Amino acid sequence: LDCQVYMVKCSYEQKPFRREVMRTYGAAVTPSPSMATEIGRKILADHPDTSGSLGCAISEAVEMAAKQDGYRYVLGSVLNQVLLHQTIIGLETKVALDKYGIQADMxxxxxxxxxxxxxxxxxxxxxxLRGERDYQIIAVEPASCPSLTRGKFAYDYCDTGMVTPLQKMYTLGSGFIPSASHSGGLRYHGMSSILSQLYHDGLMEARSVEQTAVFAAATEFARVEGILPAPESAHAIYVAMEEAKKCKETGEEKNIVFGLTGTGYFDMVAYEKFNNGTMTDYIPTDDDLKQGFDGIPRFPGNEF
Structure with a gap:
């Protein structure tokens, strides 16, 4: 096989065309958690009806890569080297703004x-950080998986199977498995250690949004701009629209920059549920979150 992909189970089911694109290019795609790995079997034994999470898929992929000669695990998010690669997004954005003499406020x-x-x-x-300019920076996360807004700042595992090194980050606990929301790319129990530290130091804000509000904003954006956004990007769109409305009310002028990365054409099952009025919201209770917090490692210096 050219590539073995462990795809979060709810995304595997909700985004069948995304799955088929990968298969078309030669990848073998397995819904996670699966019976193909030891950690997958353990997760299913403990949570037989689970919809999976990015933490589960990471555990399975790491186990498979470690056991197969010639295999390498490719990380998609969270760790510092991934953020370094992704800075091309910000660098290009800044060059474009500078070219047209636009100073971002938010x-x-x-x-x-x-x-x-x-x-x-x-x-x-x-x-x-250098004191050259000031910006209001806002992270927008799903209310169903509120790592920054309701998580703990502590050392925790990056994966559900607890095979990765510990990271100091805002976390809901590696054992926390989010509800099966339609923003699969945001269903992760933790947050980048860099962003966590910036948030902890008060250099950026965080807000959580329910998915029906997100899809309402995505639908309005599509009708006005002609671009169908991915559910993940629509979280940023929602807050950008809310901030623009505040400016309209106060008469204040602001240049609002938001990240629109990804098409929504692989997410039509989600849009169908929203259009049919069958989409629901889920916000975890404090008791739900406590179960995840209870699994965060306890040792001197990791108090939270």
Whole structure:
């Protein structure tokens, strides 16, 4: 096989065309958690009806790569080297703004593991840290998986199977498995250590949004701009629209920059549910979150 992909189970089911694109290019795609790995079997034994999560898929992919000669695990988010690669997004954005003499006041991006937002804000945050310019930076996450807004700042595992090194980050606990929302790319229990530290230091804000509000904003955006956004990007769109409405009310002028990365054409099952009025919202209770928090490693220096 050219490539073995472990795809989060709910995304595997909700985004069949995304799955088929990968298969067309030669990848073998397995819904995670699966019976193909030891950690997958353990997760299914503990949570037989689980819809999976990015944390589960990471565990299975790492196990498969470690056991197969010639295999390498390719990380898609969270860690520092991924944010470094993603900075091309922010660098190109800044060059474009500078070219037209536009000074951004507010920069908004969706946040799951953090690579999308981290890449977008990096050159602007550099200016902010050096005291050259100030920006209001907002991370937008799903209310169903509120790592920044309701998580704990602690050392935790990056995956559900607890095989990865510990990271200091905002986390809901590696054992927390989010509800089966339609923004699969944001269903991660933790957050980039870089973004977590910036948030902890008060250099950026975070907001959580329910998915029906997100899809309402995405639908309005599509009808006005002619672009069908991915659900993940639509989180940033929602907050950008809300901030623009505030400016309209106050008469204040602001240049609002938001990250629009990804098409929604692989997410038509989600749009269909929204259009049919069958989409629902889920916000975890404090008891739901406590189960995840209870699994965060306890050791001296990791108090939270």
């Amino acid at each position: 920069i908004i991006g969706c946040a799951g593991g953090g690579s999308n937002l981290g890449g977008l804000i990096s050159p602007f945050m550099g200016e902010k």
